Amino acid sequence: MTSGVLTRKPRGTVGESTDRTDGIPKVDGTYTYSSDLYMDRMLWGATLRSPHPKAIVRNLNLSRAVAMTGVHAVLTGDDVPGRKTFGLEEPDQPILASERVEYWGQPVAVVAADDPEIARRAVEAIEVEYDVLTPLIDPEEAEARDSIFHRLGCRRGPQDRRGSVVVEGYYEVGMQDQAPLGTESGLAIPDGHGGVDLHIATQWTHVDQEQIVAGLGVSEGMVRVHHAGVGGAFGAREDVSLQIHLCLLALYTGRPVKMVYSRGESFVGHVHRHPALLWMRHEADPDGSLRRIEAKIILDGGAFRSTSDSVIGNAVYHAAGPYRCDSVTVEGVAVRTNNPPCGAMRGFGAVQACFGHEAQMDRLADALGMDRLDLRIKNALSRGDPLATTGQIMDTSAPVVEILERLRSMPMPASGPDDDPRLLPGGTGLTTPRAAVRRGVGYAVGVKNLCFSAGFDDYAESRVALTPFGVEVHTAAVEVGQGLGMILAQIARTVLGIEDVVVYYDDTSKIGSAGSTSASRQTQMTGGAVLEAARMVREMALQRGGGDELDERGVWRDGVLVTPMQALVRDENVEYHTRFHHPPTEPPGENGLGDLHVDFAFAAHRAVVDVDRELGLFRVVQIDTVQDVGFMINPRSVTGQIEGGTMQGIGLATLEELIVEEGVIKNPTFTDYLLPTFLDAPPINIEVIEEPSSFGPFGAKGVGEPPTVSSTAAVVAAIRQATGLELNRTPVRPEHVALGISG
Amino acid sequence: MRIAVTVNGEVRQFDTKGAESLLFALREYLELPGSKGACEQGECGSCSILLDGELVCACLVMAADVGGSEVVTVEGLGGPELHPVQKALLDAGAVQCGFCTPGFVVAAAALLNENPTPSSDEIREGLAGNICRCTGYGAILRGLETLAGSGK
Numbered sequence: 001m002t003s004g005v006l007t008r009k010p011r012g013t014v015g016e017s018t019d020r021t022d023g024i025p026k027v028d029g030t031y032t033y034s035s036d037l038y039m040d041r042m043l044w045g046a047t048l049r050s051p052h053p054k055a056i057v058r059n060l061n062l063s064r065a066v067a068m069t070g071v072h073a074v075l076t077g078d079d080v081p082g083r084k085t086f087g088l089e090e091p092d093q094p095i096l097a098s099e100r101v102e103y104w105g106q107p108v109a110v111v112a113a114d115d116p117e118i119a120r121r122a123v124e125a126i127e128v129e130y131d132v133l134t135p136l137i138d139p140e141e142a143e144a145r146d147s148i149f150h151r152l153g154c155r156r157g158p159q160d161r162r163g164s165v166v167v168e169g170y171y172e173v174g175m176q177d178q179a180p181l182g183t184e185s186g187l188a189i190p191d192g193h194g195g196v197d198l199h200i201a202t203q204w205t206h207v208d209q210e211q212i213v214a215g216l217g218v219s220e221g222m223v224r225v226h227h228a229g230v231g232g233a234f235g236a237r238e239d240v241s242l243q244i245h246l247c248l249l250a251l252y253t254g255r256p257v258k259m260v261y262s263r264g265e266s267f268v269g270h271v272h273r274h275p276a277l278l279w280m281r282h283e284a285d286p287d288g289s290l291r292r293i294e295a296k297i298i299l300d301g302g303a304f305r306s307t308s309d310s311v312i313g314n315a316v317y318h319a320a321g322p323y324r325c326d327s328v329t330v331e332g333v334a335v336r337t338n339n340p341p342c343g344a345m346r347g348f349g350a351v352q353a354c355f356g357h358e359a360q361m362d363r364l365a366d367a368l369g370m371d372r373l374d375l376r377i378k379n380a381l382s383r384g385d386p387l388a389t390t391g392q393i394m395d396t397s398a399p400v401v402e403i404l405e406r407l408r409s410m411p412m413p414a415s416g417p418d419d420d421p422r423l424l425p426g427g428t429g430l431t432t433p434r435a436a437v438r439r440g441v442g443y444a445v446g447v448k449n450l451c452f453s454a455g456f457d458d459y460a461e462s463r464v465a466l467t468p469f470g471v472e473v474h475t476a477a478v479e480v481g482q483g484l485g486m487i488l489a490q491i492a493r494t495v496l497g498i499e500d501v502v503v504y505y506d507d508t509s510k511i512g513s514a515g516s517t518s519a520s521r522q523t524q525m526t527g528g529a530v531l532e533a534a535r536m537v538r539e540m541a542l543q544r545g546g547g548d549e550l551d552e553r554g555v556w557r558d559g560v561l562v563t564p565m566q567a568l569v570r571d572e573n574v575e576y577h578t579r580f581h582h583p584p585t586e587p588p589g590e591n592g593l594g595d596l597h598v599d600f601a602f603a604a605h606r607a608v609v610d611v612d613r614e615l616g617l618f619r620v621v622q623i624d625t626v627q628d629v630g631f632m633i634n635p636r637s638v639t640g641q642i643e644g645g646t647m648q649g650i651g652l653a654t655l656e657e658l659i660v661e662e663g664v665i666k667n668p669t670f671t672d673y674l675l676p677t678f679l680d681a682p683p684i685n686i687e688v689i690e691e692p693s694s695f696g697p698f699g700a701k702g703v704g705e706p707p708t709v710s711s712t713a714a715v716v717a718a719i720r721q722a723t724g725l726e727l728n729r730t731p732v733r734p735e736h737v738a739l740g741i742s743g
Numbered sequence: 744m745r746i747a748v749t750v751n752g753e754v755r756q757f758d759t760k761g762a763e764s765l766l767f768a769l770r771e772y773l774e775l776p777g778s779k780g781a782c783e784q785g786e787c788g789s790c791s792i793l794l795d796g797e798l799v800c801a802c803l804v805m806a807a808d809v810g811g812s813e814v815v816t817v818e819g820l821g822g823p824e825l826h827p828v829q830k831a832l833l834d835a836g837a838v839q840c841g842f843c844t845p846g847f848v849v850a851a852a853a854l855l856n857e858n859p860t861p862s863s864d865e866i867r868e869g870l871a872g873n874i875c876r877c878t879g880y881g882a883i884l885r886g887l888e889t890l891a892g893s894g895k
Contacts, residue, residue, distance in 0.1 A: 643879035
């Protein structure tokens with residue numbers, strides 16, 4: 001196909017670690033995040049939140065707030081002109097609570113004022129009388145009282161199968177927060193004709209727009225949602241937080257309104273990773289073959305539904321891990337309580353499941369007297385095997401054996417720390433003498449579904465245009481920091497042979513949905529759309545130009561430039577718009593079985609942890625990881641996703657938990673909710689396996705979530721190995737280790 | 744209260760209403776939004792600036808207290824060319840969402856100013872006051888290690 005003349009390959013095609021187009025503004029401070037937006041005559045919004053996890057709202061007195069100088073709006077649920085509720089999967093949460101509050105921090109009223117300080121004081125001036133009720137806070141009690149969002153399960157194979165070696169355990173996962181560094185923020189601008197433009201840090205502009213339109217009671221065309229600079233997401237921005245409030249305030253006041261959550265408000269203003277209670281029972285033959293897996297998983301969904309139904313589904317479908325087993329019973333329930341609402345966070349149910357099944361695999365190996373990796377390899381899923389829970393045949397790459405073999409062969413760190421206190425668990429506090437250190441090694445392997453599942457109509461739109469000024473790629477997909485803009489440009493360059501590609505993040509009025517930046521899906525979905533559109537543009541250009549090859553100079557035939565680019569696009573761009581769907585999936589059938597997922601990715605971690613058993617201190621020395629990535633469109637980005645995702649899993653193993661007592665978050669600050677710092681960050685050694693996926697562009701798989709799935713389990717396994725303790729709960733706290741509490 | 748302060752080499756004035764941080768003043772009054780607010784309590788380093796040559800969190804400094812001081816923000820570090828720290832972080836892939844990046848840029852520049860050849864452990868310790876949620880710190884370390892030997 002390529003003629004001899006065409007020796008110029010554009011820079012920045014797939015497989016290269018290209019530079020971020022937003023890189024320079026991000027390092028020199030000029031990149032505009034949603035919290036940096038500004039407009040003349042702009043007002044500041046603020047939110048009144050419930051101080052009780054459960055109460056009846058008796059009376060709201062706004063008069064003092066309304067009378068304050070500089071206050072332009074004080075709005076309550078009565079001021080919501082359209083549908084009074086919102087929700088990602090079901091609109092069950094009041095936009096502003098007017099009759100009752102169901103969780104601590106639930107929005108009750110919003111104000112707009114001349115500056116943030118007046119807005120804050122106006123919020124304080126609102127008087128609310130509550131009849132305080134007793135909150136439902138125990139997930140098991142919630143299940144017993146039938147306070148549930150969703151119950152489902154998988155029953156597969158003969159239910160009477162037994163193995164001679166049996167292990168059983170209870171496990172618990174704490175509530176993790178996504179803690180993106182950019183808090184929720186945005187700017188709503190009324191258009192003067194009853195409509196509004198919202199500039200917002202989100203993960204899915206179109207689903208925000210749907211919920212805003214419903215709440216405002218206006219037609220779809222009157223609300224345009226624009227993707228503003230996003231300071232991280234990790235699931236926290238999939239649900240609506242302040243989007244509808246901002247639009248209500250802007251339309252009410254007729255002025256632009258900006259709102260920026262404080263960190264404390266952010267901790268109550270978005271959903272969290274579901275805390276989980278798990279019970280698992282594994283039975284095996286003496287040679288280690290898994291005979292039967294049973295599990296029960298309870299996720300605390302908190303007060304409103306969000307994505308709880310899907311997260312419990314994912315936890316159930318991933319409950320057996322990446323292992324073969326033909327007799328499985330898994331039951332899952334997402335309960336409704338008066339705890340903070342939970343929803344999407346990187347890993348989406350698979351993290352909680354992995355913490356359980358990997359602890360079980362270690363126990364089983366110990367009971368069998370087998371090497372822990374050998375047991376995993378013996379039962380590892382391969383291409384062509386059925387997923388143990390749903391029975392779906394793996395028709396994608398499933399290199400679990402190779403992942404585990406590669407992980408085993410990665411070099412271990414030097415035998416132990418010297419006396420440098422910075423390398424000891426107690427750090428420079430000098431609490432841990434070298435002799436007190438016990439080193440543990442832990443392994444875990446996980447599986448994560450990619451893209452949306454279970455029959456959801458998952459699609460992404462894109463438009464690619466060849467113009468006199470280069471190539472334009474249009475999308476509504478959200479760049480949250482992961483580097484999607486690079487990926488899309490690389491795909492377009494590769495197909496079109498043209499280097500000059502600009503990615504435009506269009507607002508909701510200009511292009512259809514790209515779906516959410518979640519479920520590790522945008523590389524495959526919007527990447528797939530760009531691939532499809534770019535291929536069509538190439539075909540159309542060749543046809544119009546009468547040739548067989550395209551590059552930035554124009555269309556060529558038999559090595560001769562027959563139509564220069566300027567002539568090709570002089571009258572009209574060559575342009576193609578597409579809506580890309582991934583291969584169909586199906587909803588769960590009888591007993592929860594079926595082809596629910598379109599693709600899977602696998603990853604494994606080995607953690608090396610030094611522990612001071614007496615003081616309960618631990619330090620992650622090194623993490624080694626192998627991940628199934630399909631094909632690396634941008635290797636540096638893949639590395640960044642694996643390192644960052646692994647670290648969030650380390651956080652869940654060692655530090656990160658929202659402490660909720662009687663429905664109240666006790667630590668909604670960065671002083672008390674501990675995120676890993678540079679000093680908590682071990683070296684992370686990465687190997688990848690590039691075996692093409694079934695449908696991703698150039699064989700790519702999504703890479704964002706798999707590294708978070710198994711790193712938590714590996715780190716806790718290492719602490720268990722160092723201490724001999726059961727440690728059934730994550731995050732592991734110093735007192736669990738020092739006092740030998742199993743969790 | 745009228746405050747005069749030298750910011751990035753230029754004398755600037757603003758009126759503070761009282762209980763406002765230097766971070767707020769920089770962002771809202773002086774149109775320098777490069778410094779980011781992420782925790783408002785000095786835990787995350789996203790608002791790292793130089794105040795009279797010293798690395799501080801602008802969220803912990805009262806705007807009313809900076810009269811006569813000299814402030815350098817991320818906007819004042821580079822010139823026509825990127826500052827070496829900015830370039831090193833970009834080249835290493837240390838920027839994802841980038842919200843922490845301005846703070847890391849200022850803190851790393853301060854670290855290298857004090858110690859032009861920090862070891863890897865010294866880099867980690869020197870930047871322990873800056874939180875990054877995206878990268879896991881690996882790429883930040885690799886980027887800065889390329890400068891540590893160069894004396895920049």
